[in-house]
Amino acid sequence: MPHVSIRAQALLAAALFCAAGPAAAQQKVLLPGKSPARTALVSPAGKGANAQQALLGHEAEIDALLRKLTTEEKVHMLHANSAFAAGGVPRLGIPEIMTSDGPHGVRPEQGRNWKPPVGADDAGTYMPTNNALASTWSPALTRAYGTVLGSEANARGKDIILGPGINIVRAPLNGRNFEYFSEDPFLVSKMVVGYIQGVQSQGVSACVKHYAANNQETHRNDIDVDMSERALREIYLPGFKAAVQQGGVYSLMGSYNKFRGTYATENAYLMNTILKGEWGFKGLVMSDWASVHDTQEALRNGTDLEMGTDLFLMYSGIDQSKATATAGGSAAPVRSLYDRFFLADPALEAVKKDPTLLPLLDDKVRRILRVMYATRQLGPNKRQPGAYNTKEHQATALKVAEEGIVLLKNADNLLPFKKSVKTVAVIGANATRENAMGGGSGQVKAKYEISALQGIKNELGSGVNVTFTPGYTIARDQKADPQLIQQAVAAAKAADVVIYVGGSVHGYDYAKWSDNAYDAEGVDKPDMNMPFGQDELVQAVLAANPRTAVVLLNGGPIDVSAWAGQAKGIVEAWYPGMEGGNALAHILFGDVNPSGKLPFTFPVKLEDSPAMKLGEYPSTPGNPLKQTYKDDIYVGYRYYDTYKVAPQYPFGFGLSYTTFKYGALAVTPGPQSATVKLSVTNSGKVAGAEVVQLYVHDNQTAVKRPEKELKAFEKVFLKPGETKTVTLALPAESFKYYDEGKKQWVLTPGKFDLLVGSSSRDIRQTGSVSL
DSSP: OOOOHHHHHHHHHHHHSSSOTOOOSSSEEEOTTSSSOOEEEEEOSSSGGGGGGGGGTTHHHHHHHHHHOOHHHHHTBBBBSSSSEEEOGGTBOOOOEEEEEEEOOOOOOOTTOOOOOOBOOOOOOOOOOOOHHTTTOOHHHHHHHHHHHHHHOOOTTOOOEEBBBBBOOOOTTTGGGGGOOOSOOOHHHHHHHHHHHHHHTTTOEEEEEEEEEOSSSSSTEEEEEEEEHIIIIIIHHHHHHHHHHOOOOSEEEOOSSTTTTEEEOOOHHHIIIIIIIIOOOOOOOOOOOOOOOHHHHHTTTTBBOOOOOHHHHHTTTTOGGGOOOOOOTTOOOOOSGGGTTTSHHHHHHHHHHHHHGGHHHHHHHHHHHHEEEEETTTSSSOOOOOOOSHHHHHHHHHHHHHOOOOOOOOGGGOOOOTTOSSEEEEEGGGGGGOOOOGGGGGGGOOOOOOOOOHHHHHHGGGSEEEEEHHHHHOOOOOOOOHHOOOOOOOOHTSSEEEEEEEOOOBBBEEEEEHHEEEEEEEHHHHHHHHSSTTHHHHHHHHHSSSEEEEEEEHHHOOOTTTTTTTTTTEEEEEOOTTTHHHHHHHHHSSSSSSOOOOSOEEESSSGSSHHHTTTOOOOOOSSSSEEEEEEOOTTHHHHHHHTTEEEEEOTTOOOSSSSSOOOOEEEOOOOOOEEEEEEEESSSSSOOOEEEEEEESSSSSSSOOOOOOOEEEEEEEOOOTOEEEEEEEGGGGOOOETTTTTTTEOOOOOOEEEEEEEETEEEEEEEEEEE
């Protein structure tokens, strides 16, 4: 479809989503599947513990159901009965819970629980990946993103969508970084709330994952993670806490790894003490597929729903040839491999032997039923069907991609390119590669996917000669190909401008090169380099035509040191979704001013990253595999800034086609808080958006703290010459650290520096407050 209409709808959708400010009691939300002009007022989730109240509205009805359920039926509700479905008691009208993978789109699962939305049309909206979403630094746009996912999951008859993934981007090589938001817990916390509220506004439960400390894919099933309590509380848990207490998330997924000696999914400290105790989580905890390992541990330590398929057989040692297949479509429970799950027949046997386990069983069923009522599977008011792959959804995908693309370099104002060029050479196999079906559980069957090449052609029309040469081959252990490089150089020399589209690749082909996979579940990347000999290719293309913009498609930091000094223009586009090619063209040719900011640091080289520098990634050899997070609280920019290590591109960094002037800070202190106000002016000639970032530095702390920590931000849109006042609130939490001795958050009285800027390394104005 014409990209112009999608672009117009994206602008209108953004205006509707951003119409209500953060302090508004209600927010305007686009009704999925309806005209963008129609909006509904949807009350946002409450603050603090009140956010969990939506799960507590039907306790009397749940009490009545619990009295009617037999012990066998209760146990039946605690485990999967097909690939993505669980529970269900037809006798009492309790349906199955249907889940769906896909943190950036609703995955087309196969099997008995697959329900095509409209006939055989099972292709949906492929949103930009979560690192692209985080690069927007826009909580409002994140809510729009979640609303799309919730609506499409609803349309497919799904009750829980297995996202968002919010594990901290700690190790640059983690194959699943593309699914996650950031290295910074505050940015994660601000972004996760909108995602959850958007999903759950559509009558579908979000499922925040993977709790906790799942920061690598290599050895994810057997690694035992240890860290200081302070690192746990300050870095790795805040996003999950925000998901529960601010986002009001209905469900949460445990991770595969062990934490301090016990598998995370059945970890008493993580699940009972912190999640359900301290944070007051009232929803259900489900396992990742086959992450349960012990019936008693799961029963007693917080696991409410065990999911998994053939993975269970692999880890349990059951002979698959002797497992009875589940009866297709049967409504009655059958003795199948699913009944052999740890929370199936073994749990029933355990409860019968030990009646003191009955209250634990009832609590698990209660939590499942709460989610069923919250998603209106039960109760008199059934949810209305969602919308599927609408133009409005596509417009949101475009808007997220446009705001998530990050301009990393623009020497001599190379960009934006003028549309009056005669010849454009597009070079790089990524320019035509589709990414929707890459990445494991992040696979999405897209209705369409606009490649970079197609987007550029859409932008320029038939009046400009757009040529294409791949330059490299995507294949296992593929090296630079001299013949392909020669073709690329010839194309570059013949063109007015060059757009190189390379980087990494999303996903893998198990049969061909799974050992060399990039940006995919289940395996980490082998290094931080661009694969397939691209460094040599890029250097040759840049030498042939300096008017070259290098575009990166990838899920995490890439080592660009070999040619970054040579390039005039570098653009980080991530995996930008079904409208990604159009969004990229809008940036490159000036329809849209780039406003994305990096959600994590790009090190100059892999050895500079704290996880690698301290010598404890991917793991310490041994059985079990042990990994102690020696980088402690110094993750990402906290390490680079504190220990004076220069990054290639810092956290929060992103250029614009215009310039922004920051006014002086006005700081208003409270008893244990502060409010910062400043003016921001678009001092250039192009409309654009700036992300104003506020970092706090503690001058008089009793313990060692990072050089600076992000504690507030706001994205502000400005016309040329326009000035707006930005107000940034710093509650008491902004100044606290976790005291391991007192086992609580502490604010040490003293002076705090307030640093406001355009990135963690570009501080424009400073102030201070004494508390």
